[in-house]
Amino acid sequence: MARRPAPALVAVSLLVLALLNLDAARGQPLPPTNSSDAAALHAVFRQWRLEGDTAGVVDPCLMPVLSESSMMNASIDCDCSRGDECRITHLNVTGYRNITEIPPALFNLTELVSLDLSNNNLSGSIPPGVGNLSKLETWHFNNNHLNGSFPRELSLLRNLQSLWMFDNYIEGSIPEFIQNLTNLTDLRIYGMKLQGPIPNFFSNLINLEHLMLGDLEGKHSSFDFIANWANLSTLSLRKCGLTTQLPNTLPTLPKLKYLDLRSNNLSGAIRLLLPYKNSEYIYVGENNFSGPLPAEFVRPSVPLDVSYNPSVNGRLPNKPAGQNWLINYIGTSIDTSGTIDRSNNPELPSHERMQQN
């Protein structure tokens, strides 16, 4: 049987820790963690078996980092600015493949602003308790095994800015309530079992900077959900069942840097995409575009994928010597006149590479 430390010893240790942990800015000791937050975190970490000797002994905000490595992270951040107590505002537990459950106590951490549980092995469905975390701005649950549909309670997280759910098994249609989360700047939902269409009211999401949707089944979508988003820099709509003809006037996306429309069945003249010619990535392969490939798209340093668009034609210019130029043109009618090294059929950067940016 393990010996429990004497209460007096624990009290002295706590005092020493509190004295050592001076707030650098003010030279003041940190106040204690709110007892409700501390109890909830303790319950969560106990269920995940992440606490060692410190369980219930060290105040959580005095030891915010449990583990930090390229493989696994377990840490919190606290807001101690109120002076009399600290509140837990960030919880990051990532990379633990042995973590499979979402503990109910997690939803007692009601001051959380950021919750990153990506790259674990969480399974089952998302509990309705998420509705109690109404201050959340960051929700990263990507790369888990979550299933079921998006719970209605997610609609209560009106402050969400970053919602990452990619690479799970969530099913059902894309929830309409997302259109109400107008603070969203970063929405990534692909690699799941979701059904189209993409709701037209997504055009409300005027603050979007990164939109990555993909792998949708079911009903087809048109381009109508894309508005003149002033800040959009990533538009990735791979396999979204976009089957329409491109409109003659595309939405104005002045900040666009990454355009990925691969694997839809969009049609119309490829020159209609010219408003996006300054994008630093142009992936429009596996569609049904037609007509000559505009020279503006063919720029050294801009990865270009026009493959498998049977009716796209034109000529590719000489490949400049020494340039690391990524072009995918297989399966099109493009005339390369032997000017391009035909062995140059590289893997273009993928969603996964994008996430590092």
Ligand SMILES: *[C@@H]1O[C@H](CO)[C@@H](O)[C@H](O)[C@H]1NC(C)=O
């Ligand atoms: C701690 O947090 C709970 C739950 O948010 C709150 O009701 C309570 O007033 C806070 N402060 C203390 C000292 O418990």
Ligand SMILES: *[C@@H]1O[C@H](CO)[C@@H](O)[C@H](O)[C@H]1NC(C)=O
């Ligand atoms: C979570 O909050 C509920 C309701 O306030 C309380 O009954 C429960 O004991 C709390 N759980 C933990 C682990 O703190």
Ligand SMILES: *[C@@H]1O[C@H](CO)[C@@H](O)[C@H](O)[C@H]1NC(C)=O
């Ligand atoms: C998961 O693995 C970590 C690190 O190896 C370990 O500390 C923890 O106790 C494990 N948790 C569970 C639930 O097995």
Ligand SMILES: *[C@@H]1O[C@H](CO)[C@@H](O)[C@H](O)[C@H]1NC(C)=O
């Ligand atoms: C926790 O994750 C958020 C969002 O992923 C990140 O901004 C923050 O720096 C991380 N905090 C810690 C302590 O790792």
Ligand SMILES: *[C@@H]1O[C@H](CO)[C@@H](O)[C@H](O)[C@H]1NC(C)=O
């Ligand atoms: C852990 O955090 C470090 C530094 O913030 C980061 O480089 C690393 O990718 C993170 N690992 C995981 C598994 O999230």
Ligand SMILES: *[C@@H]1O[C@H](CO)[C@@H](O)[C@H](O)[C@H]1NC(C)=O
């Ligand atoms: C993830 O959890 C599933 C059960 O949901 C289990 O079969 C699988 O082995 C786990 N994966 C890892 C890497 O632990």
Ligand SMILES: *[C@@H]1O[C@H](CO)[C@@H](O)[C@H](O)[C@H]1NC(C)=O
């Ligand atoms: C939120 O917490 C309160 C009490 O703390 C509880 O009564 C309510 O059911 C919770 N809501 C959800 C959606 O879990």
Ligand SMILES: *[C@@H]1O[C@H](CO)[C@@H](O)[C@H](O)[C@H]1NC(C)=O
């Ligand atoms: C979700 O996965 C769990 C096991 O991880 C399974 O028991 C449950 O039936 C699944 N639910 C759905 C809706 O697929």
Ligand SMILES: *[C@@H]1O[C@H](CO)[C@@H](O)[C@H](O)[C@H]1NC(C)=O
């Ligand atoms: C959205 O962001 C603005 C500006 O940061 C903020 O004032 C507002 O409270 C946030 N939440 C909602 C629901 O609009």
Ligand SMILES: *[C@@H]1O[C@H](CO)[C@@H](O)[C@H](O)[C@H]1NC(C)=O
């Ligand atoms: C969006 O918000 C409006 C106004 O708050 C509400 O009436 C509507 O039901 C919400 N829509 C969805 C799909 O949640």
Ligand SMILES: *[C@@H]1O[C@H](CO)[C@@H](O)[C@H](O)[C@H]1NC(C)=O
């Ligand atoms: C776009 O970004 C700018 C600068 O960060 C910001 O002021 C603005 O509110 C953002 N949203 C829109 C819709 O322009």
Ligand SMILES: *[C@@H]1O[C@H](CO)[C@@H](O)[C@H](O)[C@H]1NC(C)=O
């Ligand atoms: C793409 O759309 C064309 C009509 O524009 C249709 O003939 C063709 O079968 C579609 N291809 C696929 C793979 O859906």
